[in-house]
Amino acid sequence: MTHPLLLFAVAILLAPFSPGYGQPARRLKVFVSVDMEGLAGVVTAGDVGGTNGDYQYFRKIMAEEANAAIDGAIRAGATEVLVRDSHGAKQNILPGDLDPRARLLRGASTGARNMMEGIDSTFAAVVFIGYHARAGTPNAILEHTSNGNVVDFSINGVSLPEGGYNALVAGLYAVPVVFVAGDRAVVNQIRSLLGAVEGIAVKDEIGDAINGMSPKAAQDAIRAGVERAVRARACYRPYKLAPPYAMSLKVRNDSKSFDGAAKVRSGEFSFTNPDLLRVLEAFNALK
Numbered sequence: 001m002t003h004p005l006l007l008f009a010v011a012i013l014l015a016p017f018s019p020g021y022g023q024p025a026r027r028l029k030v031f032v033s034v035d036m037e038g039l040a041g042v043v044t045a046g047d048v049g050g051t052n053g054d055y056q057y058f059r060k061i062m063a064e065e066a067n068a069a070i071d072g073a074i075r076a077g078a079t080e081v082l083v084r085d086s087h088g089a090k091q092n093i094l095p096g097d098l099d100p101r102a103r104l105l106r107g108a109s110t111g112a113r114n115m116m117e118g119i120d121s122t123f124a125a126v127v128f129i130g131y132h133a134r135a136g137t138p139n140a141i142l143e144h145t146s147n148g149n150v151v152d153f154s155i156n157g158v159s160l161p162e163g164g165y166n167a168l169v170a171g172l173y174a175v176p177v178v179f180v181a182g183d184r185a186v187v188n189q190i191r192s193l194l195g196a197v198e199g200i201a202v203k204d205e206i207g208d209a210i211n212g213m214s215p216k217a218a219q220d221a222i223r224a225g226v227e228r229a230v231r232a233r234a235c236y237r238p239y240k241l242a243p244p245y246a247m248s249l250k251v252r253n254d255s256k257s258f259d260g261a262a263k264v265r266s267g268e269f270s271f272t273n274p275d276l277l278r279v280l281e282a283f284n285a286l287k
Helices: 004-017 055-075 162-172 184-194 215-231 276-286
Strands: 029-034 080-085 103-105 123-131 150-155 177-183 198-206 209-212 245-251 262-265 268-273
Touching (some): 029 055, 055 123, 055 177, 055 215, 123 215, 150 162, 162 276, 177 184, 184 198, 198 215, 245 276, 268 276
Parallel strands (some): 029 123, 123 177, 177 198
16 A cells, blocks of 8 residues: 555645646636615615615615625635625725625725726626616616716617616626626616626515515525626626717706717707717716
């Protein structure tokens, strides 16, 4: 019988000749953008901000849905996860509530990426949590596009929810969106734009009320869905529109201006540029 110490010594001697020896582990980075309106249980504006509703409760739910996404991504092999707090002033997730295996990008940023601040070409997949449908969408909860002033935002004739233009930002870096969680309206809306991405509808709108999952059930579904989506990331394609990017923005109050943007008529602006981020700058200035 060969002595175990001899086998160990042979293994050490042969290690430099083994495939992959000395190579750093391959990184798998996942970007998670987390909003609030599409969280399980959220039904009114007081749930997602202010002092009179259940905001303090739902910011905990926000962190827990983010943590479920983090866990699912890591189960699928992610080596790095970046969570972007994407709601309002971007200071909703309390840092101590987030899974320590992830990093948190918190606070408003001045760049055009906004809800996608931090994305770049080193990421392999994007996950949307707590997302909502665009302004004017029927059978949706707290539907809007960026703020209450926006009636419609389209690029190259495609009317976009926040998940749509955020997917375009990811597409600039060749990163696909692989998963969305929110109400059924946004899951259907994102799929109509991006194709059959993995999605979890945590609630359905019924006359401005909701019929939805419990937070625990939603978190379990998100964890499993994100794991499936990240494992299948090669099946998804980045979302792209061909430049130049022609923006049409309809707003209730059109008192703002942006260099190069034209007021087509009362309440409507147009702006065209080959740089998507420049178009989003115009959108952020005019909305």
